[in-house]
Amino acid sequence: MALKHLVIHPKGGLCNRLRAIASSKRLCQKARATCTVIWEWGDPRALFDEPDLDWRPALTDEIRDTYHTITHRLFRDGGAIENRRVPLTTHERILVHSLFVFGAEEEPALLRAELALVPWIPKVSPEIRERVATFAQERFGGTVVGLHLRRTDHTVAIDASPDELYFREADPLVHQGCRLFIASDNMETVNVMRARYGSAVIHYEKDPLLPTRWPRKEFSLEDTRDDLIDLHLLAACDFVIGSRFSSFSAIAIALNGSPRCKALGDLVKAQAIAQPILRGQPRA
Numbered sequence: 001m002a003l004k005h006l007v008i009h010p011k012g013g014l015c016n017r018l019r020a021i022a023s024s025k026r027l028c029q030k031a032r033a034t035c036t037v038i039w040e041w042g043d044p045r046a047l048f049d050e051p052d053l054d055w056r057p058a059l060t061d062e063i064r065d066t067y068h069t070i071t072h073r074l075f076r077d078g079g080a081i082e083n084r085r086v087p088l089t090t091h092e093r094i095l096v097h098s099l100f101v102f103g104a105e106e107e108p109a110l111l112r113a114e115l116a117l118v119p120w121i122p123k124v125s126p127e128i129r130e131r132v133a134t135f136a137q138e139r140f141g142g143t144v145v146g147l148h149l150r151r152t153d154h155t156v157a158i159d160a161s162p163d164e165l166y167f168r169e170a171d172p173l174v175h176q177g178c179r180l181f182i183a184s185d186n187m188e189t190v191n192v193m194r195a196r197y198g199s200a201v202i203h204y205e206k207d208p209l210l211p212t213r214w215p216r217k218e219f220s221l222e223d224t225r226d227d228l229i230d231l232h233l234l235a236a237c238d239f240v241i242g243s244r245f246s247s248f249s250a251i252a253i254a255l256n257g258s259p260r261c262k263a264l265g266d267l268v269k270a271q272a273i274a275q276p277i278l279r280g281q282p283r284a
Contacts, residue, residue: 003031004092007063009038012099014227015247019113020098022120025053027104029120031088042221047228049123063095072098081109099247114247114254121251124228132232139202143178145170146237146256147193150246151186152215160265161243163192169241169264174200183234183248204230231255 008024010017021037028035036054037044044055068091073079085105086096096102101117103110110116124132147166150157170180174197181202182193194201206226216223231248234240235255242249244265253261 001090001092003027003033003086003088003094005034005036005067005094006031006086007036007038007059007067007093007095009059009095009097010099011097013247014224015231015251016099018121018251019101019117019247020096021053021122022117023098023100023102024096025120025122026117027086027088030104041219041224045125046221047125047128047225049125049129053122059095067093067095069095070097072096072100072102114250118254118257121255124232128225128228128232131229132236135204135229135233136236140181140236141179143176144181144202144237145173145178146181146183146234146240146252148234148240148242148246148249148252149182149184149186149189149193150243150248151184151189156245157243157265160245161263163189165264166193166241167196170197178238181233181237183230183252204233206230 010020239258239260
């Protein structure tokens, strides 16, 4: 029995959803199956240029009741690469709830995670591509390094990738004449970088009434469009310096592709910070 139809219900933030969709597109290509995406954040045609995907605004009772359902668990609930898989040979119709990179049960685990998914990351709409190109043409010049600082509720990224690590990277770059494109979910962080680096800082201005990009309770089409523009401007830089454990950083780094890209924070230290939180224990 071969997979004929995969329905992906992506969860989490924007780049969690992008990597889950990309994983589904890849598996559907392997299985020659149809891919349906449940997209709840406005008209996907205003955001993406993916005419071959079947976009739907909500799950139907028919899909819930008749499709084989797979839910990829969070780390704190026992989720891992080994159990975030989808079978291609045992069910014809599968519904997947996920916010992760995942592969097929019938293949080895994907290596290099988001980088392996680059060909399947959803392409953005012509309007977004044009806005990214116009901003880059007007504001970028010389060497521009993209810095993504994940903050607000992501305690692991804050602890593992503090401002001081970014200063250590950015100070010599600015001294060499590089400019910095700053992407962050926290305007206070952007202002800290502006205060330190002045005119070397480039920032894509988003809705001033939404000072914290994440978490937020409601998702307007314009807010999501701005997040995608920020992501692709980050990827358009000469290289990207991001936050450990951030899917936004990981997708930007994968799209950029430069060997100079990096996610800041010692991995062993970051994992030590993350483990109690991922097991559901309170922070000290």
